Amino acid sequence: MTEESIRLEVARYRPGQDEEPVLVPYEVPLRPDWAVLDGLAYVKDRLDGTLSFRWSCRMGICGSCGMTVNGEPRLTCGTFLTEYGTGPVRVEPLKGFPVIRDLVVDIEDFLAKLSSVRPWLVREGEEPPLTTEYAQTPAQLDAYKQYSMCVNCMLCYSACPVYVLDPDFLGPAAIALAQRYNLDSRDMDDRFDVLGHEDAVWGCTFVGECTNACPKHVDPAEAIQRYKLTAALRSVLPWSRR
Template identity: 90%
Template sequence: MAAETIRLDVARYRPEEDAEPVLQSYEVPLRPDWAVLDGLAHIKDHLDGTLSFRWSCRMGICGSCGMDVDGEPRLTCGTFLAEYGAGPVRIEPLKGFPVIRDLVVDIDGFLAKLSSVRPWLVREGEEPPLTAEYAQTPAQLDAYKQYSMCINCMLCYSACPVYVLDPDFLGPAAIALAQRYNLDSRDMDDRFDVLNLEEAVWGCTFVGDCTRVCPKHVDPAEAIQRYKVTAALRSVLPWSGR
């Protein structure tokens, strides 16, 4: 009896020969313990060595294997083929990012947005790297811990309708990262200059899809709405700080 298989419709884009991405179909084994990433690895190893995609840890930690699976931004290492029944399963690069090749997208813009929110501890009169220790209580840690769980997988960007339409939008992960440091008792910055902008928190229309697709339950939508309140108070009462 032939082994059971499932069809994967994979977006292919080879800039030297393709004007735009096209779907190419492959039959891969359908095994109960195989994730979508295993299916892609099978294609790469046994069917078509030219297929390009990113992956690293295979444990939902590095965030590098994010792709659109049947139109939903997912970590392919934690998305199992068995979830899709008899298939087929459509696999495409994350929306909103320039495609370099096949399923690999250009993340330079995303990294620039992360850097712009100064994602480090800012201390008055001190320059990184900081060497002093600053103790925190469990409550002070809990204030920002949720936002520190982000793995920069960019699924929230692909799900965000604002970012897909406006690449200048700072985006969910960068704003959540800014809040992670704003809420850290050791930090002395407020990042008002990069967050209180139309391209930042005020550009968010609060659809909430960024939170829905986050594999680490960071809730970037909440981070954005919380800073809207902070920014509004800061604008009316400048002395209120962060």
């Protein structure tokens, strides 16, 4: 009995050598437990060892296997080939990022944006590393827990029409990360200097695609809107915080 197969149409591109990306078709086994990432691994192991893509945990935790699948930003380890019927399944790099090779994108700008929001606990009068323990109630944990679930997969950036058009936009994941710390009862910062300007929360047009794309239900759109209220109050009442 011949094993059923499905066609992957994979973007191949080597900047400096190729004029533009091209879609190369590959036939891979269509198995009920195979994710798109399994199909790509089959291509690299069996059909074309020159294919380049990122992956690590295969469990939706590391966030490194984010790609564009049939036009949507997805984690390829959690996107199954059977979701696409008889195919084909088109796999391309995440939109909005420079391509290094094939499905691998440059994440330096994304990492810089994450670090700019001071993603650590800020305590006035204390220097890192912090050694004192600060107990929290379950309610205090719940205040920021949702925003702490981000795996930095960058799907929200690829889905965001503002970031695709304006690379200076701070972006949904970085703002949600800032809110994770702003809402932490142990933190004493409000990150207004980073968040309260045109390229940060005020650059968001509230399309909401970032939240739709998030595989961990972080809801960065909500984080952005919540900080808009904080920033507005801070602008009107400069002495107010959070």
